[in-house]
Amino acid sequence: MSTYNDGASLRRAIRSGAYTRPTSGQASGYVQANLVVVPRAVAFDFLLFTQRNQKPCPLLEVVEAGSVEAARLAPGSDLRTDVPRYRVFRDGRLVDEPTDVSGIWQEDFVSFLLGCSFSFEKPLLDAGMEIRNITLGRNVSMYRTNIPCRPAGVFAGPLVVSMRPFAPDEALRATQITAKLPQVHGAPIHQGDPGLIGIRELDKPDYGEAVPLEEGELPVFWACGVTPQAVLLEAKLPLAITHAPGHMFVSDIREEQIPWFHERVR
C-alpha cells in the first residue's frame, strides 16, 4: 500500500530517515531510477558504458562533479540522502549498505540516474496483466547472464536481467507494451529457456527474490539496471556507490512524461 503519493513527499521521508524500505509501489506513477556514482576519473568510461549498453543502462540524467542535485528529474533533490538505502563498493567489494552517504561523498563524484523497470509495471497492470512478484509481495527476481556487456574503458561484465512469468499470449502483449518504453529497458531481451542466456537455476536468483512460474508460463527477461553493480564488482574502483536493489531514487517526473523526456528541446 502506498503511503506517499508523489516523489517529493517520499524523498522528504527518505531524507529524514523515516523511510528506508524498497520503493516499489510507492509514489505510484512517478519515475524511479537506478543510481550509479563514480569518481570523475572514470566518468567518461561509465558514460560510454551506458551509451554502449542502452538496454540495461537507459540514461535519464547525469549530475556532474560538484553537484548533488538531479536538477531535471527532481529539482531540490540531494543524491547523498534521498535514496532509502545505498550500496558502497570499495576495491570491487560490497562493504556497506547505509541509508545516507553524506559522510563519504567526494567532490569529484559524478552521478548517473538510469531508468528502472518499476516504470513499466503500471502500464502492464493497467493492461490487466498480473505481475507475479507484486501479487506475492516480493522483490523481482534478477540474474547474471552469460551475455557480455559491450565494454567501455575500465567497465566490463555480464548483462543482468529481471524476470517476470507470463502466459505465452501475455508475453506477446508485455513485449508490445514495454517496446514502447525504451527509456525504462524497452522490450524483453529473452523469453523461455533460461539456459540459453546462462541462467542455471530459475529459483535461485542472484539479486531479489525467487518468483515461481505456473503451468504453461514462460519466464520473460528484461535487461536490468542492476547490471552496473555486476560491472562495478569487476572494475575494482577504490570507491563507488549505487542504490541498493529495489531501493530507488524517486523523481518528480510522471511516467507519462518519459517518452518525451529526451525529445524536449526547450
Add this chain to the structure above:
Amino acid sequence: MSTYNDGASLRRAIRSGAYTRPTSGQASGYVQANLVVVPRAVAFDFLLFTQRNQKPCPLLEVVEAGSVEAARLAPGSDLRTDVPRYRVFRDGRLVDEPTDVSGIWQEDFVSFLLGCSFSFEKPLLDAGMEIRNITLGRNVSMYRTNIPCRPAGVFAGPLVVSMRPFAPDEALRATQITAKLPQVHGAPIHQGDPGLIGIRELDKPDYGEAVPLEEGELPVFWACGVTPQAVLLEAKLPLAITHAPGHMFVSDIREEQIPWFHERVR
C-alpha cells in the same frame, strides 16, 4: 544519380581521393553519419552534450582515443580518410576544409558519429512525398535558432535545424514517419512561423542552400547534426574536426537496422 551502391565501395572511393563531393543520394539505404572529433580532455563534456541534446545529437558510435575505426558502423573504416571533406576548427575558427586529416590527427582524439537526417529522406520519398531540395538538386537549408542547447562542460550554443517545405497534410505524415526514427533526429521540433525559433530570413540559410516554399506550404524544421559545429565555434578548442556539411561518413549499416542498433545486446 548514385554511382556507389553500398557504403564500403563509396568509402573506398573517398579514401583513394576519387570522391570528394557531398554524399546525399549515394549508397542509397546505408546509414550516413555526422562526425565530431575532439581531444580526450573534453570527451566527457562532449559525450554528455550528446546525452543532453539527443534531438540534434543522436549518438550512433563513439571511437575511443587510439583508434580510428568505427568498428560497429563500418568495420575496417578509417576516420582520418573516409569522409569526403572535413572541417578543421582551431581556437573556435574554421581554418581548413581538407579531404584527409591524417596529417593533423592526434593520439588523444575521440570521435563521435551522430545520426543524420539523410537517413529519413528515403522513408519520406518511399511514402510518395517530395523532398524539395532533392528535386532541385540542392543541399538542404540549415539555420541557427534561438533555442539554446542544454550545456555540458565547455560545450554550449544554439540548436541548428534543417528545413523541408511540406503541405500541411504532408507535414503531418512526415511527422509520423520521422517520429519512428529517433536515432536520426526523430520528429520535427517546429513547423510554420520561422520567427518563433529565431529564424529571420528563410531564404538566407546559415548552412546549405536556400530552398523555396510553394503556395500553402509550411516550413518544417528538424534538429540537425550540424549543431555541434555551431557549438565548436563557441567552445574555442585548440583543435577539433568535423565533416563538412553534407559530406558524411557512410556506414555499412542498412537504414532498416537503425531502430535495432541500440536494442541489440549481442
